[in-house]
Amino acid sequence: MNTMAHSSSVDNAETHSHASPAAEIARTLSSAFADNAGHIDATDTFVADNYRLLQEAGLVEIGVPLELGGGGANVTELAEMLRIIAHACPSTALAFSMHTHQVAIPAWRWQHQKLAAVEPLLKRVAAEKLILLSSGGSDWIGGSGKAVKVDGGYRISARKIFTSGANAGNLLMTGAMVENDDGSHNVIHFAAPMKAEGVSVVETWKAMGMRGTGSNDVIFDNLFIPDSGVALSRKAGEWHPLFQIISTIAFPLIYAVYLGVAESARDIAVGLAGKKPLSAHSFNLAGRMDTNLRAAQLAHQWMVNIAARNAPSATTVNETMIGRSLIAEHAIKAVDLAMELAGGSGFYRDNRLEQRFRDIQGARYHPLQQGPQAHYAGAMALGQPVDHIF
Incomplete structure (x- = not known):
């Protein structure tokens, strides 16, 4: 049998050789x-022990510029890191991608916009190994939550x-x-400091996949944010240069995780298929x-290349979101085919392929989802405004 059939896609994907x-x-x-x-997935347990390993290994601050005490990793390197982690534990990779991008964004602004305010x-991330959280899709362009102006700040x-x-x-890097x-x-x-008065976590995360991410609800009950703590004010429901x-x-970074899940599913399926007689159908x-997986890899490389231009704009949003949709489509299809290739053995939890099948479904739900993404791309193609498409 050709031994290349069993080689890991982590080590052999041409687009990820560095x-x-x-x-x-x-x-x-x-x-x-x-x-x-496996235990984390079966018990809906947050990957707390893995976070401690990430902190001890220096990956919490790996995206902070060297001059500020971090590891100086760029977007390309951070994406590779998350993709590799996703092969081992998708939940760890996805949860950590939220911290990683919240570090990468101010790092980029410090390096390319010379913004001293983020320093x-x-x-602190480098010195104290702080974990940053993202409220992500629950906020997005439209915003969420209520802020009331009071003396010296806001109540949230x-x-x-x-x-x-x-x-x-x-x-928690968020808004109201x-x-x-x-x-x-x-x-x-x-x-928002997670230990501040008025901040609490509600254990709501019982999900189909990515069960170890601990993606719980955070409640702000009359949380006070001083005027000095407000980093930006923007119009709700409208694209801003920061977004x-x-x-x-x-x-x-986020979709590097889903690419890693699909690559892992491919590797598991090839291993399982090799244990039974092969046929033309196999x-x-x-x-x-592999064709769908390669499409996802190429789309991800395109996203990384767009980020490496260091010139965010409405156009780079369009190109990035096209890549995001292509990864979701082809990664999900690749895992579907992996399940079919593995046959009945893929249905057993112990083989970990069915977990990848559940985890990859999360690729559907991050913005811009399929409808808004197509709307945005279509408006760009036809020379129409995109300021309110999200």
């Missing part, structure tokens, strides 16, 4: 992550859903809506699986 320090550290942790992944945060009431890693986080005198709304952005930066940088399934 081995960065972040990737090498991730590889050293993979065995420990993989050992716990204290980055230095909100429920932030899908807060991955909520129980391990130090700061302020009603203006004319009835319009602005969104203020701030970092062009967020989209261009964050999504190559070859067909394996070929279609």
